[in-house]
């Protein structure tokens with residue numbers, strides 16, 4: 001058995017049933033070994049598409065997504081999607097071919113220092129220098145990708161290593177099992193004291209809850225403590241959208257109530273969240289009256305930006321279980337709920353056209369309750385976060401930390417393959433859609449029943465909004481009024497497509513669209529002028545939030 | 552503040568680069584670096600002195616996350632003429 005055949009065998013042993021990739025010279029032995037292997041290889045039309053598809057596969061399941069590319073340009077094309085996995089803690093294994101070991105360092109054809117390129121965008125990366133190392137490295141890579149705080153791992157494998165024979169006897173695999181830390185008793189009793197003393201607590205819940213597979217435990221915590229809760233972009237779905245204690249998303253485009261109440265709280269319980277600047281606004285003025293209890297599995301997040309009064313470092317399930325007690329905060333809870341009822345996302349409607357908010361609310365009513373929503377990046381992404389009722393964080397795929405346009409379409413491919421029974425809907429802006437538009441070919445080839453929606457404001461809307469509000473309406477390079485005819489583009493890939501026109505019945509059009517059996521695209525024109533409200537300008541405090549009315 | 556630390560790490564490809572990159576990205580300047588290979592153990596012994604206005608823990612916790620770092624000991628920190636021992640965090 002050669003190295004390439006071993007790779008396929010090892011992937012199968014890891015339970016990998018689907019690979020996303022693109023072939024080329026230095027990965028050809030692996031593609032040869034793939035033939036007849038029983039692994040489902042999805043040929044995307046750009047390595048970035050393949051890596052985002054693996055990323056969507058992983059986000060929607062919690063299992064490792066695997067992508068494959070050749071050396072040089074194949075590897076560089078993976079980079080954006082690997083970086084996205086790093087910033088959002090997505091378990092991903094990227095395998096790249098490399099020039100033969102003897103040619104490394106000679107500027108050989110398609111040689112790049114992929115290991116060097118990968119350092120700051122992976123949890124770990126390997127260059128396999130000898131065939132004997134291969135089994136252990138593959139094993140370690142899968143372990144590292146999932147253990148503790150998940151993340152991407154890259155394995156760069158020279159072509160001669162892929163072709164070398166695997167020795168009969170191999171050195172024993174050394175796997176340093178990380179012992180998961182759990183919060184100690186002293187920390188827990190300190191946290192309980194803080195919780196009992198608090199009159200105005202708020203839970204600030206992030207993506208770490210899903211990564212710990214702890215959504216049920218989290219819901220039990222909220223239901224028992226009855227503490228009002230705000231969610232990050234990646235935390236959406238930790239509570240059902242209509243849960244009475246869900247105050248909505250906080251931060252730059254968070255709800256007015258969520259931001260105001262965080263500013264007033266006396267205790268902030270941060271769970272699997274990392275005080276990102278899009279959440280906190282000006283850090284020094286964030287939750288100024290609050291003591292902080294911080295639950296996170298990654299010790300490096302504790303005190304990175306905000307010093308907690310008490311840290312429960314380690315498995316967040318343990319920390320949450322310890323805090324699941326009854327509290328006596330009825331007046332505060334009622335104040336929060338009253339504010340939430342009147343101060344939501346402050347959308348002002350442009351009467352001249354269908355608003356994104358209305359459209360997404362209707363979609364939320366008509367789509368299956370556990371549909372997977374895959375977003376791109378921009379205003380439409382924020383409107384989805386605000387108006388679409390996300391049922392569970394694994395049902396909301398959004399490039400949070402990296403904010404990478406082009407994420408939505410390929411991520412939906414991975415999610416659909418991992419969840420063949422689920423309704424998968426991608427929601428893109430007109431700008432983002434064009435960034436990985438080639439993946440229409442992939443969707444078409446495999447007849448993936450993804451429902452693609454383009455919210456077309458004929459602009460790089462999010463940039464336009466910031467130019468309007470922060471750069472005195474000096475619009476620079478945001479015009480997309482010459483977009484292609486999106487329906488014709490889809491049809492060219494043999495994908496049925498329709499345009500939502502102004503006087504059509506929204507519900508009927510949506511129903512018809514969602515019931516198409518295979519892939520389909522809906523082009524939804526919206527006003528260029530529509531903005532995302534409320535908004536905290538970059539660098540401002542969350543108290544300086546502006547709404548459409550005051551802008 | 553000036554901090555010193557001792558690191559023992561697997562000598563795997565790019566280990567030193569990872570340590571240097573993490574140090575730079577997290578906002579610490581290297582003042583002194585001593586690296587010795589240890590052939591039989593395929594490991595590196597590193598003594599590093601860094602300077603930053605940031606707390607030492609901001610670097611230590613990030614270095615701890617590098618796969619292959621076996622031991623990490625904060626030696627001491629110096630703030631102007633006020634030298635104080637730091638606790639070991641490995």
Ligand SMILES: Cc1ncc(C[n+]2csc(CCOP(=O)(O)OP(=O)(O)O)c2C)c(N)n1
Nearest residue numbers: 378379380403405429430431432460461462
């Ligand atoms: C790859 C990449 N390039 C640039 C940006 C900066 N950026 C953020 S939002 C945005 C506009 C997105 O336009 P569109 O997809 O049409 O969404 P809209 O804001 O109009 O809803 C841009 C250019 C980015 N996030 N990602």
Ligand SMILES: [Mg+2]
Nearest residue numbers: 429430459461
């Ligand atoms: Mg747009």
